[in-house]
Amino acid sequence: MQRKDTREVVMGKLVIGGQNPVYVEGMGRQNPYQVELAIQEINRAQAAGCEIFRLSIPEKDALEGAKKIKEWTKIPLIADVHFDLDLATECVRLGFEAVRINPGTLGDRSRLEELFSVLQDHNTVLRVGANAGSLPTHLRSLPRVEALFESIAEMVDFAEKKGVRNLFLSAKSTEVEETVEINRRLSKAFPYPIHIGVTEAGEGLEGVVKSALGIGLVLFEGIGNSIRVSLTSRDPVLEVKVAWMILNFLGLRKRGGEIISCPTCARCRGDVVGAVERVKTFFEEQGIAPPFRIAIMGCEVNGPGEAREAEVGLAFSRSGAIIFSKGRVEKVVSDREVLEYFIAFLAEKIKSVEGKKGGSSFEDVSSVCPNFERNSSGS
Numbered sequence: 001m002q003r004k005d006t007r008e009v010v011m012g013k014l015v016i017g018g019q020n021p022v023y024v025e026g027m028g029r030q031n032p033y034q035v036e037l038a039i040q041e042i043n044r045a046q047a048a049g050c051e052i053f054r055l056s057i058p059e060k061d062a063l064e065g066a067k068k069i070k071e072w073t074k075i076p077l078i079a080d081v082h083f084d085l086d087l088a089t090e091c092v093r094l095g096f097e098a099v100r101i102n103p104g105t106l107g108d109r110s111r112l113e114e115l116f117s118v119l120q121d122h123n124t125v126l127r128v129g130a131n132a133g134s135l136p137t138h139l140r141s142l143p144r145v146e147a148l149f150e151s152i153a154e155m156v157d158f159a160e161k162k163g164v165r166n167l168f169l170s171a172k173s174t175e176v177e178e179t180v181e182i183n184r185r186l187s188k189a190f191p192y193p194i195h196i197g198v199t200e201a202g203e204g205l206e207g208v209v210k211s212a213l214g215i216g217l218v219l220f221e222g223i224g225n226s227i228r229v230s231l232t233s234r235d236p237v238l239e240v241k242v243a244w245m246i247l248n249f250l251g252l253r254k255r256g257g258e259i260i261s262c263p264t265c266a267r268c269r270g271d272v273v274g275a276v277e278r279v280k281t282f283f284e285e286q287g288i289a290p291p292f293r294i295a296i297m298g299c300e301v302n303g304p305g306e307a308r309e310a311e312v313g314l315a316f317s318r319s320g321a322i323i324f325s326k327g328r329v330e331k332v333v334s335d336r337e338v339l340e341y342f343i344a345f346l347a348e349k350i351k352s353v354e355g356k357k358g359g360s361s362f363e364d365v366s367s368v369c370p371n372f373e374r375n376s377s378g379s
C-alpha cells in the first residue's frame with residue numbers, strides 16, 4: 001500500500017505524518033477532576049496499545065487535574081477543548097503535546113491570536129478537528145462533506161496566515177461514505193497529517209463494523225496518520241483493541257497475533273467453536289492478547305494448510321486432532337484430550353516465544369495422517 005506523504009509534526013516522542021507509522025489514539029471518559037481514575041484509564045489504554053491520548057478539558061476547574069495527569073502520563077496528550085479557547089492556551093502552557101479545537105465550537109474567536117502565539121512559543125501541535133455534529137453556523141446549509149471541508153479550510157487558512165504550521169487535521173462524519181470523501185479531499189488539499197475516525201460509530205458490533213469500514217477504506221487509499229475508533233463504551237480499551245485490529249488486518253502495523261478459525265460446516269470433525277472459546281478464555285485469564293497466529297480448523301480440507309501457516313495450529317481429523325507448531329506436526333491427539341493438550345501447548349509456546357523455553361518436536365504431517373491433503377478445496 002502506497003501511503004500519501006504529508007508534513008511531519010512532533011508530539012512528544014512521536015513523529016506523526018510523512019511515512020511514519022499510523023498511530024493509535026484513544027480518548028478518555030473520565031473528567032480530569034478525577035485525577036486518579038483518569039490516570040488509571042490512560043494506563044489501561046496504553047497497556048492495550050494506545051499511543052496518543054485525547055483528554056477532554058470541559059471547564060477551567062479541570063485544569064488543575066489536567067496538570068497532574070500531564071505530569072503522570074508518558075504518551076502524548078491532546079487537550080480537547082470546545083467553547084473556551086483560553087482553556088486550550090492554558091493546556092499548551094501545561095505542556096500538552098497538542099490541543100484540539102473544533103471550528104464549530106470556537107467560542108470567542110478573538111482568543112485565537114493568543115492561542116496561536118502560545119502554540120508557536122511551545123512548538124505545540126494544533127489539531128483542527130471538525131465534526132459533522134458541530135459544524136459552524138454559517139456553513140450548516142452546505143452538504144455535510146462540503147461544510148466539513150470548508151470549516152477546516154477556513155481554520156487552516158487563518159492559522160497559516162498567523163504562521164502556525166504545526167497542524168494535524170481531522171474531519172469526522174457518522175457516515176462511512178462521507179468519511180472516505182472528506183478525507184480524500186483533505187489529503188488532496190493540504191500537506192498536513194490527518195487523523196481518521198468515524199464519529200459516534202455506535203455501540204458493540206455495529207460500531208466496530210462501521211469504524212472498520214470507514215477507517216479501513218481511508219487507510220487503504222494510503223491516507224491517514226493516526227486513527228481513533230469511537231465506540232459507545234465505558235472504557236477506551238476496546239476502541240484501542242479495535243484500532244489495532246484494523247491496522248493489523250490492513251498490514252500497516254503489527255501488534256500481537258490473531259486466531260484464524262473456520263466457520264465449521266457439515267465436514268467439521270470437532271468442536272471448533274468450543275475450541276476457539278476455550279482458547280480466547282485462556283488468553284483472557286492470562287490477561288494477554290494472542291502473541292502469534294493461531295489456527296483452529298474443523299477438518300482435513302483447509303485445516304492442515306491453515307494450521308501449517310500459523311505459529312500454532314489445531315486441525316480436527318477423523319480420529320481426533322493434529323496439533324501443529326510452526327507448520328510441523330507436534331502431536332496427534334484424541335478427541336477427549338485435544339483441548340487440554342492444546343491449551344497446555346499454547347502456554348508452553350508462549351513461554352518459549354518469551355525466550356524462557358526451547359522449541360518443540362517435529363514430524364511430517366503425511367507420516368502421521370496420510371488422509372490429510374493440503375488445501376484441496378475452500379471453505
Ligand code: SF4
Nearest residue numbers: 262265268298299379
Ligand atoms: S475447514 Fe472448511 S470444510 Fe473443514 S470444517 Fe471448516 S469450514 Fe468445513
